[in-house]
């Protein structure tokens with residue numbers, strides 16, 4: 380009896396010791412990770428705290444700090460606080476900041492293929508763009524492309540369909556685009572050029588002054604919510620729709636690959652899911668905030684909201700097809716990315732027509 384009890388006691392003791400050893404090992408390894416704290420710098424192409432575009436990195440930083448219980452702290456820098464807007468990509472690539480928030484089409488000089496991850500004229504709306512990136516292979520292609528730059532991209536929010544922009548004169552025909560100096564980045568800028576316009580790329584913070592002083596004749600920016608903030612209605616009279624050029628402009632978070640690899644798996648998961656949450660959150664913010672801003676622009680500031688004539692849209696569409704054909708003929712990466720994009724667009728259009736479009740038509 381005693382002997383038996385002794386044996387049981389011994390095996391219980393062994394189990395207990397083994398259990399302790401295992402627990403101790405697990406506890407001490409996670410304790411090291413829990414104690415290790417990371418502070419990241421996040422540089423953006425937007426003015427600090429700019430509504431919508433600038434809310435996403437701020438909300439991301441807050442979410443990450445909360446979810447990691449302070450193990451990963453992210454400090455957000457607006458344009459020109461640490462580096463100018465157009466240096467965000469290079470800064471994160473070389474690791475002088477761990478993260479960035481901006482738009483891939485600003486980096487077309489690095490790779491023409493990057494443009495397809497922000498906006499393609501007459502391309503995908505926000506919902507479709509998210510579908511392509513997350514369930515249609517788009518994000519994998521984006522990551523392949525940025526891998527050469529030591530960067531990992533994440534979808535970073537969508538504005539939804541934008542406005543065609545602010546013009547200091549009426550656009551009644553294609554001829555009115557000739558000689559028009561307009562801030563319009565990415566593929567759309569090349570489309571404007573094909574129709575005789577002069578595209579320029581400027582960061583958002585410079586648009587009001589450029590338009591007011593007449594150094595540009597027109598600018599696109601985002602939509603009522605953001606355009607009102609910049610006061611663009613004080614610099615131009617005519618506000619045109621639809622945003623043919625940016626039907627679902629997608630922003631980006633970029634992470635330096637070495638910084639990413641230095642994070643434990645759970646913090647990587649927090650960063651990854653936080654970007655995904657902010658990606659949707661931005662669209663929610665625009666969907667809620669554009670409406671009152673449009674009302675204020677029209678009712679308080681007397682802005683003239685106008686639709687681009689059919690003839691102009693048809694010409695823009697044709698020029699877009701030509702520009703895209705040229706871009707992909709010159710660059711293999713652009714060709715690969717666009718083939719995937721186009722296949723998704725061809726696939727998604729018939730169902731969008733009998734779902735979202737048919738419903739919106741019926742509702743009206």
Ligand code: CA
Nearest residue numbers: 599600601625
């Ligand atoms: Ca825009």
